[in-house]
Amino acid sequence: MKISQRVQALTTSPIRRLSPYAAAAKAKGKKVYHLNIGQPDIETPELFMDSIRKFDEKVIAYSNSKGEECLVDAISKYYKEWDMPFEPADIYVTNGGSEALRFAVLALCDPGDEILVFEPFYANYNSFARENNVIIKAIPTSVENGYHLPEEKVIEAAITPKTRAILLTNPSNPTGVVYSKEEMEIIARLVCKYDLGLISDEVYREFVYDGKYISFGTMPEVLDNLIIIDSVSKRYSACGARIGCIISKNAQFQQQILKCCQARLCSPILEQVGATALYSTPTSYLDAVNKEYKKRRDTIKAALEKLPGVTSSNPKGAFYLMVKLPVDDAEKFAIWLLESFDVNGETVMFAPGNGFYSTPGCGIDEARLAYVLKCEDIEKAIAILGEGLKVYPGRK
Numbered sequence: 001m002k003i004s005q006r007v008q009a010l011t012t013s014p015i016r017r018l019s020p021y022a023a024a025a026k027a028k029g030k031k032v033y034h035l036n037i038g039q040p041d042i043e044t045p046e047l048f049m050d051s052i053r054k055f056d057e058k059v060i061a062y063s064n065s066k067g068e069e070c071l072v073d074a075i076s077k078y079y080k081e082w083d084m085p086f087e088p089a090d091i092y093v094t095n096g097g098s099e100a101l102r103f104a105v106l107a108l109c110d111p112g113d114e115i116l117v118f119e120p121f122y123a124n125y126n127s128f129a130r131e132n133n134v135i136i137k138a139i140p141t142s143v144e145n146g147y148h149l150p151e152e153k154v155i156e157a158a159i160t161p162k163t164r165a166i167l168l169t170n171p172s173n174p175t176g177v178v179y180s181k182e183e184m185e186i187i188a189r190l191v192c193k194y195d196l197g198l199i200s201d202e203v204y205r206e207f208v209y210d211g212k213y214i215s216f217g218t219m220p221e222v223l224d225n226l227i228i229i230d231s232v233s234k235r236y237s238a239c240g241a242r243i244g245c246i247i248s249k250n251a252q253f254q255q256q257i258l259k260c261c262q263a264r265l266c267s268p269i270l271e272q273v274g275a276t277a278l279y280s281t282p283t284s285y286l287d288a289v290n291k292e293y294k295k296r297r298d299t300i301k302a303a304l305e306k307l308p309g310v311t312s313s314n315p316k317g318a319f320y321l322m323v324k325l326p327v328d329d330a331e332k333f334a335i336w337l338l339e340s341f342d343v344n345g346e347t348v349m350f351a352p353g354n355g356f357y358s359t360p361g362c363g364i365d366e367a368r369l370a371y372v373l374k375c376e377d378i379e380k381a382i383a384i385l386g387e388g389l390k391v392y393p394g395r396k
């Protein structure tokens with residue numbers, strides 16, 4: 001049996017590929033602090049399971065391809081509360097933000113087309129592009145300027161006749177950057193000038209710790225080119241529900257998305273019932289969660305600042321940050337921490353930075369840390385990282 005070149009060109013997830021090393025460490029009795037994966041430890045609102053328990057149909061039937069009407073209505077209402085004019089007709093429910101991203105790439109690009117992305121970026125964008133033979137054209141950003149966008153002329157110079165879309169994550173995974181109004185205006189101008197798709201991945205919209213969040217959905221000039229990617233995974237700590245959505249006011253685009261939705265039949269019905277209820281979660285829940293993450297952000301920043309030779313940015317949103325480590329290769333260091341190191345039986349796991357780049361050779365000495373643990377555990381995990389750095393044989 002022949003295996004396709006396309007699938008062989010996909011890379012393994014930097015977030016998950018060291019899991020066998022973590023499993024082996026645990027099998028030897030080590031405790032592993034997981035800073036590698038964005039799986040929040042915050043409890044999912046009880047509304048989710050309560051509404052599923054009340055589900056009283058005799059058959060778990062297929063649901064509507066576009067999404068259950070009650071869920072689509074709840075999402076539309078949520079957007080109107082954010083002053084974004086998205087009607088139920090503009091919203092299609094997907095199996096997580098991940099499926100929404102795949103549909104967006106499929107609907108905008110033919111093989112050989114290009115999508116502009118700011119590097120470092122969410123690692124799975126590489127797979128969503130490669131599985132469609134689409135090229136990610138990465139524009140570098142750096143820790144020195146907090147991973148903010150380069151000047152307009154630099155971005156414009158990267159646009160070619162093959163460019164179909166600009167893909168932004170705001171707030172960003174993995175850097176935590178939140179874009180300013182001025183940066184968003186640059187993107188809006190370029191998108192309109194070259195008639196590109198603007199894929200705005202806003203799954204971390206609620207997680208902003210300094211200043212106010214602005215969505216492209218509030219900028220009328222881009223609405224015809226805008227595709228918003230959203231999800232309940234992070235907002236309501238419901239990653240396993242696999243419910244997201246793709247939103248656009250461009251009816252021609254959405255007609256194509258409907259075909260994608262029909263081909264996979266539907267999203268799971270019970271999870272849609274639960275997700276509908278999540279949209280009635282009181283804002284006090286999100287306020288409390290936001291406060292907790294802000295505390296965690298401050299804790300991890302303060303802990304990292306104590307480590308000699310480690311450089312990190314100042315994340316303003318999401319729950320990640322990138323760090324530059326004084327090591328030969330962050331992936332080797334991560335494996336060494338799991339295989340050969342512990343402090344009183346405890347060690348730490350992070351995601352190697354190279355997987356968040358598509359430019360070969362970039363991110364080798366970087367790591368992405370997810371601050372999804374309680375503050376005490378973050379402090380312990382970073383202290384262990386610091387102890388490991390003192391004795392790691394590949395220290396620079």
Ligand SMILES: Cc1ncc(COP(=O)(O)O)c(C=O)c1O
Binds near residue numbers: 203
């Ligand atoms: C930036 C970004 N977009 C999309 C996703 C996909 O989320 P999900 O498919 O769980 O909605 C993630 C998950 O970590 C993410 O970090």
